Amino acid sequence: MDRSNSSRSPHFPYGRSLAEKLGLEDAPAIVTRSLGQAEIAVTDIHVLKPSGTLSAALPRFDAYMVTLVMNDAAKNCYWECDRHVSSAPLRAGQILISDMRREPRVLVDRPYHSTLFYLPKMAIDVLTDQAEMPRIDELQYEPGVGISDETIKHLGLSLMPAFRAPEQANRLFLDYVMLAFASHTAEKYGGICTLSKPLKGGLAPWQERLSKELIANNLAGAISLSEISKMCGLSVGHFSRAFRKSTGLAPHAWLLQVRVDTAKVMLRDRDASLSAIAQSCGFVDRSHFTRVFTRRVGLSPRAWSKLVY
The missing domain is CATH 1.10.10.60 (Homeodomain-like)
Structure with missing residues (x-):
C-alpha cells in the first residue's frame, strides 16, 4: 500500500499523474491491494486556480473513476471520447461514475474539490469470482450525471484525516474502507447482489486466534488485511465480515482497541x-x-x- 502516491509511474491515473492532467503538480493518494493484485486508489484533488480549458486526456484503462464531489457546481461540462456528453449540475456529496475506456475529460473552469476513486475492472472481477457470479461487462450509470450515494460519500469523508496526516493512518482501516468502496460499487452498479448475503458463521477458533495474534504483534499496523485473510485461508471480504461477527469489531477497530x-x-x-x-x-x-x-x-x-x- 502506498499512502501518498507521488512517485509511481506517470501512466497510473491517480496521485501525481492524475493531478498533472488537471493542471496540478501533485495530489495525495491512497493505494491499496486488498483484492488480489488489483490496485484500488483514491486521490484528493483541490483545484484553486482553474485553467479554463478541458483537462488532459487520461490513458485508456479497463477501469472506472468514481468522483465524490465536495462542492456544488452549477454545471459540469463533461466529455467522453472527444464528445460533449453533459453539462448537468452537481451537488456536494454526489458522485460521478466514469468509464476510463472512454477517455473522460472535464472543463476545468472553476475552483473545486473532489475525491477520485480509481476502481480497475480486475478488482470487480475478483469480487464477482468470490461471489460465484458471472463477470459483468460494465457498471450501470448515466455518464456525466450526479448520483446521490450516501455510502460512498461517507467512505470518502472518512478518508479525509488520512490525506491530512498519512503517517497516522491505520493501514487496516484504509484496506477496510477501500474494500467497502469496491464491494458497494460492484453491488449497487454491477448487480452483484450476493456480496451482501448474511454471514452464517464467524471465524473458526484457529482463524480468530491467528488473526488476533497477527494484529496484536503488529501494533504499528505493518500488516495488511489481505495478508491476514490469506493466512486464514479466506477472501478479504469474507474474512472482514467473519472477524466482525466473531469479535464485534472490524479488524482496524480491534487494532485500535x-x-x-x-x-x-x-x-x-x-x-x-x-x-x-x-x-x-x-x-x-x-x-x-x-x-x-x-x-x-x-x-x-x-x-x-x-x-x-
Whole structure:
C-alpha cells in the first residue's frame, strides 16, 4: 500500500499523474491491494486556480473513476471520447461514475474539490469470482450525471484525516474502507447482489486466534488485511465480515482497541513517558496517542492513570 502516491509511474491515473492532467503538480493518494493484485486508489484533488480549458486526456484503462464531489457546481461540462456528453449540475456529496475506456475529460473552469476513486475492472472481477457470479461487462450509470450515494460519500469523508496526516493512518482501516468502496460499487452498479448475503458463521477458533495474534504483534499496523485473510485461508471480504461477527469489531477497530489496552497496562508504570508508550503501542507520536486514547476512553492517558491507579 502506498499512502501518498507521488512517485509511481506517470501512466497510473491517480496521485501525481492524475493531478498533472488537471493542471496540478501533485495530489495525495491512497493505494491499496486488498483484492488480489488489483490496485484500488483514491486521490484528493483541490483545484484553486482553474485553467479554463478541458483537462488532459487520461490513458485508456479497463477501469472506472468514481468522483465524490465536495462542492456544488452549477454545471459540469463533461466529455467522453472527444464528445460533449453533459453539462448537468452537481451537488456536494454526489458522485460521478466514469468509464476510463472512454477517455473522460472535464472543463476545468472553476475552483473545486473532489475525491477520485480509481476502481480497475480486475478488482470487480475478483469480487464477482468470490461471489460465484458471472463477470459483468460494465457498471450501470448515466455518464456525466450526479448520483446521490450516501455510502460512498461517507467512505470518502472518512478518508479525509488520512490525506491530512498519512503517517497516522491505520493501514487496516484504509484496506477496510477501500474494500467497502469496491464491494458497494460492484453491488449497487454491477448487480452483484450476493456480496451482501448474511454471514452464517464467524471465524473458526484457529482463524480468530491467528488473526488476533497477527494484529496484536503488529501494533504499528505493518500488516495488511489481505495478508491476514490469506493466512486464514479466506477472501478479504469474507474474512472482514467473519472477524466482525466473531469479535464485534472490524479488524482496524480491534487494532485500535489492542493499542489502547496495551497502553493502559504500560500506564501502570508511572515512570514511563507518554512518548515511550506511544512508540511501543504503535502510535506515531505522543499527540497521536493522546488523541486516540482520549477519544476512545473519554479521558487523557494521564487523567485515566490517576483515576484508576
